[in-house]
Amino acid sequence: MWEYSEKVREYFFNPRNSGPLEEANGVGDVGSIQCGDALRLMLKVNPDTEVIEEARFQTFGCGSAIASSSALTEIVKGMTLDEALKVSNQNIADYLDGLPPEKMHCSVMGREALHAAIANYRGETQTDAHEEGALVCKCFAVDALLIEDVVRANNLNTVEEVTFYTKAGGGCASCHEGIEEILAKVKGERSGPGEVSPPMKPIAPRAAPKLTLVERIRRIEAVLASVRPMLVRDHGDVELVEVQGRNIYVHLKGSCAGCMMEAATLGGIQQKMIESLGELVQVLPASYMPAETSC
């Protein structure tokens, strides 16, 4: 059985705000019976203040789906619609003291229902076609469709690259076979009928013209700038500390610091550095820098 927090169990066994809400003026229906999760969120919004005065839910689903729905109604009650729109699925999960990775989609469904209910109140139509594939990486809750999209959009070829872009495969490694299958599938689509897939890139970089120190630093900074958006998305950042020969020392900041994905992140940056600089380099955390040897 799943390891549910006490709070999830409490909200499942004694759900708050369940049942129909007759005077609702914003209703959001999400999920589907095929997936085994369906949620109707009903809001009573004060038209003058746009404050959510009452929120109720009806849910067909597992323990965490019911708990997430119930938590959502508790969170949004008393909020204005603009405040409610800022509620993320992580807020819902945090409210419940966390959800198992396989169950994070329950909180996503809650946020979607909220957006749908607000859109319904405002007379807007929802066009979001959120799709979810089978869960591939259980450590970081990454599904097959996301991996496929990212592989296609970024022309990825290896499991390491997929890990760097999506985190998938960066934990226990048991999903590497699954990721390889997705890569093979997309690769098959890329080459198309009759075409031969391009030869593998040689691993050793071709001899590149020797760079000046300034050029090297510029390229190193450019690589860091290119990965920064991805790190920032996960509330992290990276900063160049020192370059000593083949060793590039960086400082991982924010949530990147101490993250269990640190090695994968550095590995991914290193791969890009090697490609950009045309030489074999090592990207290391600043803490690995040898103690000052100055005279």
Add this chain to the structure above:
Amino acid sequence: MNPIYLDNNATTRVDPEVVAAMLPFFTEHFGNPSSIHAFGSQVGKALKEARQKMQALLGAEHDTEIIFTSCGTESDTTAILSALRAQPEKNTIITTVVEHPAILSLCDWLEKEGYIVHRLRVDRKGRLDLDEYRSLLVNNVALVTVMWANNETGTIFPVETMAEMAAAKGIMFHTDAVQAVGKLPIDLKATKIDMLSLSGHKLHAPKGIGVLYLRRGCRFRPLLRGGHQERGRRAGTENAPSIVALGKAAELAIEHMHHENTEVRRLRDRLEQGILSQVTHAFITGDTASRLPNTSNIAFEYVEGESILLLLNKQGIAASSGSACTSGSLEPSHVMRAMGIPYTAAHGTIRFSLSRYTTEEEIDRVIAAVPPIIAQLRELSPYWNENGPVENPERAFAPAYA
């Protein structure tokens, strides 16, 4: 309140007599049966007795047809890979869509490796079409592997007939009988079954012990090489305590076979009638005319299985579900989908599996507990109005996006 365990198709409690039988093999009889000295030979003798007891339970002609393995999955894997390696000129496997993952996952992988896999479909009651089966029995088929009884619904397949049909075409036949052994009388010497898998922990022996029955004369290639144990067919030092335990469990299974097919069946039927007479929009899945005596799988429409299990668990009742959420996948049980059970019901299937320890008092407690739980969850469900499903549920609740 004492907990009630109705998940015996998942695993069973080890019988106290079985525990007593195996314990000396951790202490005074610790020897390696391969050794020449007295420590070893005592153990060797105990293994021989265990093998004979298992032979009796399966109705095998020779005790050497019993190969002890580590689990049902190992037995299944050994059987399938052996059939392919022993007959390299053949490239096809016939199985069913409702097999256990031990068979299905391996077949999926073999398909990627280039083998051809035919998966027999089932009808709404989970039954196979023997005409379709007959039409697939051609020269290049290396093996037919069909479960004796389905783990989720208890539906029994006519494996004896199917084995005859395969044998007539010179095709090997394997059956995953993990759920059937100990619950149904089996007499392998009167059948054409070549290989059979079973697992100890489904019949009140410990986990980590299984058997592959291998008919004398059936071509075989071992999965594990590296020793003469099990006549070279499964290398690795024998798990002596567990083999002794499984022998004892086999002996007890023979003793209780009548009870299993009378009293356990009566309690199962009582449970089903008791629940279905109180809960509307619920039905039994599988082939009620041909089922294991201990298994009941009930679909409760418009509610989700994991929620039911959590509420049952709160009252100390253990069962299992075919819902997507209990497995972490997005699809409900492959068995329910294969039978064409609608999604509105497939997510709400609950399997109750009884054992010889189940009492009438326990069954009556479950009959009292289930209806309020279903009512409570239906009250929360957007697919349900006060007394019944909303009209045209799939359309009444049609989310803007899924």
